[in-house]
Amino acid sequence: MVKSYLARRDFDFLKYRRRFLLFALCVILVGVVFNVVRGTKLDIKFTGGAMLKYSYSLDNTVSDSDVSASDYMKLDKTAIAGMVKEVTGQDSTITIAQSASAEGGVKNTITISMSGKKTMDEDTGDQLAEKMTAEYPHVDFAMIESNSVDATTGSEFFGKCLMAVLLAAVFMILYVALRFRKIGGMSAGVTAIIAIIHDCLIVYFTFVAFGFSLNDNFIAVLLTIIGYSINSTIIIYDRIRENREVMGKKATYAELANRSLNETLGRTINTNLTLIVAVLTVVIVAFIYDITSIITFAVPMLAGVIAGTYSSMFISNSLWVSWREYRDAKLAQKKLSSFSKKK
Amino acid sequence: MKRVGKPWFFVVALLIFGLAYTSFFGVYKQNGDLQETIIRGAKDIRWGTDIQGGVSVTFGPEENVDATNDQIESAKSILEIRLVSSGVTDYELYADKDNDRLLVSFPWKDNNSQDVAGTIKSLSQSAELFFIGGTPNSITITYNEDGTKTVTDETGAECDIVLEGKDVKKAESGYISNDNEFVVSLELTTEPAEGEELSGKEKFAQGTETYLNKRISIWMDDVCLSAPTVNNVISDGKAQISGSFTAESSKTLADNINGGALPFKLVTIDYSSVDPTLGTDALQAMLIAGIIAFALICVFMIAYYRLPGVVACICLLGQVAGTIAAVSGYFSVFDSFTLTLPGIAGIILSVGMGVDANIITAERIREELRKGKTLDGAIKAGSSNSFSAIFDSNVTNIIVSVILMGVFGPPDTVWSTLLTPFLWMFGTSTTGAIYSFGYTLLVGVILNFVMGVAASRIMISSLSGYKLLRGRRLYGDYSEQKKREIEAAAAKAYTKAHAERKEAAEN
Numbered sequence: 051m052v053k054s055y056l057a058r059r060d061f062d063f064l065k066y067r068r069r070f071l072l073f074a075l076c077v078i079l080v081g082v083v084f085n086v087v088r089g090t091k092l093d094i095k096f097t098g099g100a101m102l103k104y105s106y107s108l109d110n111t112v113s114d115s116d117v118s119a120s121d122y123m124k125l126d127k128t129a130i131a132g133m134v135k136e137v138t139g140q141d142s143t144i145t146i147a148q149s150a151s152a153e154g155g156v157k158n159t160i161t162i163s164m165s166g167k168k169t170m171d172e173d174t175g176d177q178l179a180e181k182m183t184a185e186y187p188h189v190d191f192a193m194i195e196s197n198s199v200d201a202t203t204g205s206e207f208f209g210k211c212l213m214a215v216l217l218a219a220v221f222m223i224l225y226v227a228l229r230f231r232k233i234g235g236m237s238a239g240v241t242a243i244i245a246i247i248h249d250c251l252i253v254y255f256t257f258v259a260f261g262f263s264l265n266d267n268f269i270a271v272l273l274t275i276i277g278y279s280i281n282s283t284i285i286i287y288d289r290i291r292e293n294r295e296v297m298g299k300k301a302t303y304a305e306l307a308n309r310s311l312n313e314t315l316g317r318t319i320n321t322n323l324t325l326i327v328a329v330l331t332v333v334i335v336a337f338i339y340d341i342t343s344i345i346t347f348a349v350p351m352l353a354g355v356i357a358g359t360y361s362s363m364f365i366s367n368s369l370w371v372s373w374r375e376y377r378d379a380k381l382a383q384k385k386l387s388s389f390s391k392k393k
Numbered sequence: 394m395k396r397v398g399k400p401w402f403f404v405v406a407l408l409i410f411g412l413a414y415t416s417f418f419g420v421y422k423q424n425g426d427l428q429e430t431i432i433r434g435a436k437d438i439r440w441g442t443d444i445q446g447g448v449s450v451t452f453g454p455e456e457n458v459d460a461t462n463d464q465i466e467s468a469k470s471i472l473e474i475r476l477v478s479s480g481v482t483d484y485e486l487y488a489d490k491d492n493d494r495l496l497v498s499f500p501w502k503d504n505n506s507q508d509v510a511g512t513i514k515s516l517s518q519s520a521e522l523f524f525i526g527g528t529p530n531s532i533t534i535t536y537n538e539d540g541t542k543t544v545t546d547e548t549g550a551e552c553d554i555v556l557e558g559k560d561v562k563k564a565e566s567g568y569i570s571n572d573n574e575f576v577v578s579l580e581l582t583t584e585p586a587e588g589e590e591l592s593g594k595e596k597f598a599q600g601t602e603t604y605l606n607k608r609i610s611i612w613m614d615d616v617c618l619s620a621p622t623v624n625n626v627i628s629d630g631k632a633q634i635s636g637s638f639t640a641e642s643s644k645t646l647a648d649n650i651n652g653g654a655l656p657f658k659l660v661t662i663d664y665s666s667v668d669p670t671l672g673t674d675a676l677q678a679m680l681i682a683g684i685i686a687f688a689l690i691c692v693f694m695i696a697y698y699r700l701p702g703v704v705a706c707i708c709l710l711g712q713v714a715g716t717i718a719a720v721s722g723y724f725s726v727f728d729s730f731t732l733t734l735p736g737i738a739g740i741i742l743s744v745g746m747g748v749d750a751n752i753i754t755a756e757r758i759r760e761e762l763r764k765g766k767t768l769d770g771a772i773k774a775g776s777s778n779s780f781s782a783i784f785d786s787n788v789t790n791i792i793v794s795v796i797l798m799g800v801f802g803p804p805d806t807v808w809s810t811l812l813t814p815f816l817w818m819f820g821t822s823t824t825g826a827i828y829s830f831g832y833t834l835l836v837g838v839i840l841n842f843v844m845g846v847a848a849s850r851i852m853i854s855s856l857s858g859y860k861l862l863r864g865r866r867l868y869g870d871y872s873e874q875k876k877r878e879i880e881a882a883a884a885k886a887y888t889k890a891h892a893e894r895k896e897a898a899e900n
Contacts, residue, residue, distance in 0.1 A: 105670075157674075172510040172661055194668035196509060203451065203663055210819035214800040217815055221792045229785070270735065270797060270827045274834070277793030278746065281786035285753075288782060316756045321749040324693060328686040328745030332738060335682035341675045343443065343826070344734055351742070 063311050064304040067368035074248060074365055081255030088258055093265030096208040098201030099165040100138075102175055104182075104191045106158050123189060125160060125182075133181040138174055140164045149340030157340075159194070170198050211269040218273045222246065222280055229284060237377075238290075241369040242283045245361035249279045252357035256350040267347045271354060278325075279358030282318055283366050289314050303371045311367060322359040329355055401855040405848050406707055413714035416723060433721040433729065439483055441733030441825050442498055444676045446669030449498035449825075450513055452659040458536060462490045464656040469495055474652040475516055485731070485825070487803045494662070496803070498825065501669050509666045517659040520649040523612040524556035524597075524632075526604050528620045532612055536657050555600030555609055556632070557654075559586045560593030564650035566643035575638035577647050581630040594630030601626045611636075613646065672734075679737040686741050687713070690748055698755040700867040704852045705751035708844040712747050715840040716740050716833055736829030743837025749786055750845030753779045754853075755869065762870035768863055776850050783846060790838045797831030 063070075094101060108123060127144045134142040145161045162178070164170065179191045223243065230239040253271055257264055289310035297306060311318075329352045336344035419434020430437065442449055452472075454460045460468070469488040472495060476484045484499035497516065501507050521534055521542070529546030536542055544552045563580040581593030591599070600609065601623045610620040611634050619636040638646070690709065694702035720736070722729035758775030766774060799812035808831075809816070856862050 105668075172513045172664060175666075176510055192668065193509070193666070194671045195666065197665040198661075198663055200451075200662045206819050210800060210816055213816055213819065214796055217812070218793060218796050221796075222789065225789060225792070266801065266827050267735070270801075270830055273793045273797055274742070277789040278786075280789050281749075284785045285782050288785075313760070316759075317749075317753055320693075320697065320752045320756075321746075324690050324748045324752070325742070325745035327689050327693070328741050331686040331689065332679070332682045332741055335678050335685070339674055339678040341678055341734070344675070344679070344738060347735060347738060351738075 060308075060312060061315075062308055063364065064308050064368065064371055067364070067371065070364035070368055074360070078248070078251055078255070081251065081258065084255060084259045088261060090258060091261070091263035092208070093263040094163065094165060094197065094199050094204065095265045096204050096211075097165060098199050098204035099163065100170045100174070100198040101164070101196065102162045102170075102178065102193065103195035104160050104162075104179065105194050106160060106189050106191045109188055109190045123158065125186065125189075129185065130160070130162070130182065133178060133185070134162055134164065137177050137181065138164065138170050140170075147340065172198075207266075211266065214269060215272055218276050222276055226280065226284075230287070237370055237373045238287050238366075241366045241373065242280065242287070244369060245283055245358075245366040246276055246279055248361045248365055249275050249354055249357040253350045253354040256353040257346075260346075260349060262346040262350070265346070267343070268350070271347060271350045274351065275354035275358060278355070279362060282322070282358060282362035285317065286310055286314050286362060286367065287370075303374045307367045307371050311363065318359065318363060322355060325355050326352065326359075397851050397854040397858075399855055399858040402852045405851050405855075409707055409711035409714070409844075409848065412718065413710050416714045416718040416721065430725045432723055433725055435717055435721065437729070438717070438721045439729050439731050440500065440672070440676070441731045441736070441829060442500055442667055442672075443734050443826055444672040444732070445500035446507070446667045446672050447498060447500035448509060448512055448666045449496070449664065450516065450661060451663040452495040452497070452517055453493050453662045454657045455536070455660050458657055460493045460657050465490050465493060465495065467653075468655050468657070468659065471520075471652050471655055472497060472516060475649070478648040478652065479515070485803070487805070489804050495659070507668065509664075513661055513664060517655075517661060518649070519614050519655045519658055520558070520652060521612075521614055521654045522556075522558035522561065522650050523552075523554055524600065525610050525612060526553040526555055526600065526607070528608050528610045528617075532615055534615070534658075555604070556581070556593060556597055558650060559654070560596055561650055562593065564647040566638075566640075566647040568640070569635075572635075574635055575640055575643040577634045577638070577643050577650070579632040579634065579650070581632060583630060592630075594628070597630065597632060598626060598628035601628075613649070618646075675734055676737075679734060679741075683737065683741050687744060690744060694748065694751070698752075698759075698869055700856060700862060701751065701755035701758065701849075701853055701869070704849050704856070705748060705755070705845075707852065708751060708849045709744055709748060711844040711848060712837060712840045713740060713744060715844070716743065716836045719836045719840075720833065730832055731825055731829055732833075733826040733829040735826045736833045739830040739833030740837065743834055743841070746786075746790065747837055747841040747845055750779075750783045750841055751849055753782050754846075754849065758853075759869040762865055762868055768857055768865065768868070771868070772854060772857055776854075780846070783842075787838050787842060791835065794831045794835035794838065798828055798835065801825075801827035801831065803828070 106123070106125075125146060127146070130144055131142050134140065134144075142162050142164045145163075147159050147161070149157050149159070175193045175196050179193060182191050183189070223239075226239045226242055230236075230242070250272055253268075253275055256262075257268055262268075287310075290306055293306055293310050293313075294301075297309070301309075329348055332344065332348040333352055336348055415432045415434070417435050419430065419437060420432040422429040422431055452468075465488050469486060472486060476482075476486070476497070476499065480502065481499045484497060487496045488494075489496065519534070523532070523544060525532065525544065527546075529552060531547045532552060533545050534542055535545065544554060546552050560582055561579050562582045565578050565580075567576055567578050568574070569576055581597055583592050583594050585592045585595075604623045605626060606623065608620050608622050611618045618634055621635070634646070687709065691706040694705045696702070698705065717740075720730045720732050754775055757779045758771050761771035761774045761778075762768070795808055795811065798806070798808035800809075800816065802808050803825075
C-alpha cells in the first residue's frame with residue numbers, strides 16, 4: 051500500500067531559493083555550452099533538402115558457409131556518398147543504424163541526407179538503389195522513406211512556425227495578464243512568464259544536446275509545453291491569493307509561498323508524475339523500436355514536462371518572493387529616508 | 394450539489410464501458426454477404442501516411458507561371474479523377490489558390506506496387522492529347538502566360554494541331570477481335586469548346602480533308618502513340634487510336650483523356666514517401682506504449698487515491714474511448730479524421746494531462762476531510778473549489794491545440810480560417826502528423842471536462858451513498874485511523890501501567 055508520502059507537508063522551499071535558481075542557471079549554462087559546441091541544426095523541412103532511407107538485408111542467395119554475413123552487409127559510407135554525388139550532384143551525410151523490428155529480429159537502415167538548395171526528383175530514390183545494388187550484389191535495398199523539400203517552401207514553413215510560437219506566446223501573455231489581475235499582479239505575471247521561458251529553453255537545449263534538428267516536432271513540443279507549464283504556476287499562485295486572505299497581512303511572502311506550495315504539493319507532484327510516466331513510456335518504447343519521428347518528439351517533451359514541474363515549483367515562486375521582498379525593502383527605505391529628512 | 398442517487402454510478406459507468414466497447418470494437422451488421430458498419434471501431438480508423446505508408450506530394454506550376462484560381466480548381470478536379478480511376482479512394486487533396494499549390498497525400502493500397510516515382514509521375518503527367526498533321530520526330534509543349542499552348546516540333550516550327558483533348562467528348566477502350574488489338578475509341582464533341590469556333594467533329598472532318606492520304610500523328614504529352622495514314626474524310630465525329638496497346642494501357646489512356654488535360658504543367662515541388670512496413674512497426678510500438686502508460690497511471694491512481702482513483706480510471710477509459718470515437722467518426726455518417734503517430738502520442742499525452750482534473754478534485758476532497766469536514770461536505774467543497782483550477786489548465790491547452798491545428802492543418806478548415814489574419818503571408822504546409830496531434834489534444838482536453846469533471850463527480854457522489862464506501866480512508870484521509878491507533882496505543886500503555894501499578898501494590 052502506498053502511504054501518503056506527502057503527509058508531512060511543511061517543507062521550507064523558500065529557504066533554498068537561491069540554490070534552486072542557481073541550479074536552473076547552471077542547467078541553462080550547460081545548454082548554452084552544448085549549443086556553442088554542437089551548433090543548431092535546422093531540419094530539411096525548414097531549410098529545404100532531401101532525405102532517403104533504405105532498409106537493407108542479405109538476399110537469400112548467400113549461404114551461411116560463405117563469407118560471414120557481416121562482411122557482405124558492411125556498407126562503405128564514402129562509396130555511397132560518391133554514388134549520391136553521381137546521381138544528384140550533391141554532397142550528402144550518411145548514417146547507418148540498427149533497430150528492433152516489430153516482427154522480431156534486427157532491422158538495418160541507411161539514411162542519406164542532402165541539404166542542397168536543389169532538391170532531388172522522384173527518380174533519385176530508384177536510381178540510387180540501382181547503383182547500390184550494383185555495388186553490393188548480395189544486399190537487398192528497399193526504400194522505406196523519402197522526403198524532398200523545396201527551399202522556398204521550407205523557409206515559408208519556418209516563418210509560419212515562428213509565427214505560431216509568437217502567437218501562442220502572445221495569447222499566453224494575454225491570458226496570464228487577465229488571470230493575474232486578480233492573483234498577484236505584475237510581479238506574479240512576469241515571474242510566471244520567466245518560468246515559461248525557462249521551460250522553452252530547456253526544450254530547445256534538449257534538441258541541441260541530442261543532436262535533433264529543429265523541425266515541426268520542435269514547434270509542437272514548444273507549444274504544448276507553453277500551454278502545460280503555465281497551469282501549474284497558475285494553480286500555485288491561485289493558492290497564494292487564497293492563503294493571503296486566510297493568513298492576513300502579517301504573514302511574510304516566504305511563509306505565504308511555502309504554505310501554498312505545500313498545500314498544492316500533492317497535486318503538483320502527482321499530476322506531473324502521471325504525465326512523466328506517460329511520456330517516459332513513449333520515450334522508452336520509441337527508443338526500443340527506433341521510431342525517429344517519435345523520439346524527437348517525446349524526448350524533448352519529457353524534458354519540457356520535467357522543466358515545467360521544476361520551474362512552477364521553484365523558479366516562479368522564488369523569483370516572486372525575492373521581487374516582493376526587494377520592493378518592500380525599497381519602500382521601507384524610502385519611508386525611512388523621508389522620515390529622517392523631516393527630522 | 395446534492396448527493397446523486399445511488400444507481401447513477403452504474404448508469405455512468407455502463408455508459409462509459411459501452412462507449413469504450415463500441416469505439417474500440419465497432420458495431421457491424423451482417424447483411425447477407427455484406428458487412429454494414431453501424432459504428433466504426435478502432436480498426437476502421439484512417440491511419441496517416443506515417444503509419445499506413447504512402448505518398449505526400451506538393452505540386453505547383455512551373456516557375457514564372459501564375460495559375461489562375463480556375464486553373465488550380467480544374468487541376469484539382471483532374472487529380473481527383475486520376476486518383477479515383479487508379480483505385481485510390483482515401484486520399485487527401487487540398488488546393489492552395491493563394492500560392493498555386495496542390496497538396497495530395499494518400500496511403501499505399503495493400504497490393505500497390507509502392508513505386509514512388511511512377512505514382513507521382515502518373516499523377517502529374519499533363520495528359521495532353523494532340524492529333525498533329527504530319528509526323529514530327531518529337532514535340533515540345535509550351536504553356537503561354539495567357540493560358541494558351543503552343544506545340545513545336547524538333548526544328549522549332551509550330552505544328553498544325555488538328556484535334557486536342559478538349560475536342561474529345563468521351564474516350565473508351567475497346568478490343569477489336571479481327572485485328573486482335575486493343576484500341577481507344579474517341580467520340581468527338583458536337584459543340585465548340587469554350588473560345589473555339591469549331592466543334593471537335595467539324596475540326597476532325599476538316600483535318601482529315603486537309604491530310605487526306607497523308608499521315609496524322611497522335612500524341613499523348615510528348616509520346617507518339619501512333620501515326621496512321623488518313624484514307625478518307627471522317628465526318629461522323631468518331632476517331633480511333635490504335636498502337637501497341639494492352640488491355641491495361643488502353644484503359645489508362647482512355648481514363649486520362651476522359652480526365653482531361655491539366656491546364657498547366659504540374660511540377661513536383663515537395664514529396665515524401667513512407668513504406669508501410671515502417672509504419673506498422675511504429676503503430677504497434679505506440680499501441681504498446683499507450684497500454685503500458687494507461688495501466689501504470691491506473692495502478693498509481695488507485696493505489697494513491699483509492700475510491701476517487703478507481704473513478705478516475707473509469708473516466709480515463711471514457712476519455713480515451715471518446716477520443717477514438719472522435720477520430721474514427723464513430724457513426725458511419727460522420728467524417729473521420731486521419732490518425733498519425735504524433736496523434737497517438739497526443740492521446741497518450743492527454744491521458745497523462747487529463748488525470749489532472751481527477752487529481753485536483755481528489756486532493757481537494759482529501760484536504761477538506763483532513764480539515765474535519767464530513768464526507769458529504771468534503772465531496773461538495775472539493776468539487777466546487779477545484780473547478781477554477783481545472784478550468785485554467787484546460788483553457789491554455791485549448792489555445793495551444795487550436796494554434797497547432799490552424800498552423801499545421803489543411804487550408805479551408807475552421808482552424809486555419811481562424812488564424813488567417815496572422816498567417817496569410819505564409820504558404821500552405823500541411824503537416825498532417827502534427828495536425829492530428831493538435832486534434833487529439835483538443836478532443837482530449839474537451840473530453841476531460843466531460844469525463845474528469847462531470848462524470849467523475851456524479852460517480853463519486855453516487856458511490857458515497859453506499860454505507861460500505863463511506864470510510865474516510867477510501868478517500869485518502871488516514872487521520873481517523875491514526876487517531877484510533879494513537880488511542881489504542883494510549884489504552885495499551887494505560888493498561889500496562891495500571892497492571893504494573895497493581896503489581897507493585899500487591900508486592
